Amino acid sequence: EAGVTQFPSHSVIEKGQTVTLRCDPISGHDNLYWYRRVMGKEIKFLLHFVKESKQDESGMPNNRFLAERTGGTYSTLKVQPAELEDSGVYFCASSQSPGRTYEQYFGPGTRLTVT
Amino acid sequence: GNSVTQMEGPVTLSEEAFLTINCTYTATGYPSLFWYVQYPGEGLQLLLKATKADDKGSNKGFEATYRKETTSFHLEKGSVQVSDSAVYFCALMDSSYKLIFGSGTRLLVRP
Numbered sequence: 001e002a003g004v005t006q007f008p009s010h011s012v013i014e015k016g017q018t019v020t021l022r023c024d025p026i027s028g029h030d031n032l033y034w035y036r037r038v039m040g041k042e043i044k045f046l047l048h049f050v051k052e053s054k055q056d057e058s059g060m061p062n063n064r065f066l067a068e069r070t071g072g073t074y075s076t077l078k079v080q081p082a083e084l085e086d087s088g089v090y091f092c093a094s095s096q097s098p099g100r101t102y103e104q105y106f107g108p109g110t111r112l113t114v115t
Numbered sequence: 116g117n118s119v120t121q122m123e124g125p126v127t128l129s130e131e132a133f134l135t136i137n138c139t140y141t142a143t144g145y146p147s148l149f150w151y152v153q154y155p156g157e158g159l160q161l162l163l164k165a166t167k168a169d170d171k172g173s174n175k176g177f178e179a180t181y182r183k184e185t186t187s188f189h190l191e192k193g194s195v196q197v198s199d200s201a202v203y204f205c206a207l208m209d210s211s212y213k214l215i216f217g218s219g220t221r222l223l224v225r226p
Contacts, residue, residue: 004158033213042119043159043204043216056211091159093214104214106151108158 002026004107006092012113018080021110025074025094031055032075033095033104034067038088046090049075082114117142121205121217128195128224136190136220138179138205146207148172148181148188149214154201162190162203195224 005024013019025032034046046065047057051072060067064083069075079086089111093104122137140148150162150172163172168183177192188205205217 031212035214035216037219040219042218043206043214045213045215048211048213056213059213093159103161103164105161106159 004092004094004105006090006107006110008110009108010111010113012115013082014115015084016081018078019082019112021077021079021090021112023075023077023092023107025092026105029094029096029105030072031095031097031102031104032069033093034075034077035091035093036088037091037109038085043091046077079112082112084114087112087114117146117207117209117215119205119207119215119217121203121220123218124202124221126220126222128222130197130224130226131194132224134190134192134195134199134222136203136205136222138188138190138217140186140188140205140207142186142207142209144210145183146209148179149206149208150177150179150188150190151204151206151216152201153204153219159204195222197224197226200224 007022032049037043045059048055049069066078089109091109093106095102095104118141147166149164151159152162163174165172165181171180179190202219204219206214
């Protein structure tokens with residue numbers, strides 16, 4: 001079974017540019033989460049999709065971030081325009097169902113550097 | 116609000132040494148608790164978990180016990196190997212099923 005995949009693995013862009021990150025969850029997983037780790041600090045929740053619907057987007061930092069999940073399959077996270085403080089590692093995770101015992105499987109992350 | 120605090124690293128040990136990485140949490144209710152590990156160049160992997168008080172999670176020689184009275188979930192291993200060098204994250208799952216992580220602890224094991 002293929003794991004969670006993310007693309008690209010690294011992205012270096014200039015301040016003010018746009019970047020789109022992609023996440024492909026494990027097949028059959030309805031739940032998809034985005035997290036990020038900034039400046040070696042704690043990993044913070046961004047948002048949670050259930051199929052194509054946004055269940056919880058309380059962690060999205062501002063309106064420069066737009067997440068979509070077309071058809072309940074892969075998800076994209078667009079940052080427009082990027083700022084220096086957006087640099088960090090963006091992780092995607094998926095799970096079969098939400099719940100205390102259901103593991104969230106993480107992808108390898110996308111390292112974003114904004115210069 | 117919910118939060119997780121774990122000891123700052125890096126933690127440097129010699130091979131076969133005993134490992135403890137402290138983790139305490141603040142939460143309403145009794146959340147599930149997790150340890151995730153990130154090996155160099157890889158994504159986060161679930162190492163172990165505990166879903167209720169006094170549960171002990173274990174995997175690959177690592178253990179952690181859910182201590183309600185001290186709100187702790189310390190990670191331990193009796194004899195570390197060079198291959199255990201990684202960043203370890205303690206986390207809790209809140210009532211809306213999102214994970215809340217600590218800041219991570221880098222472990223470096225020297226031969």
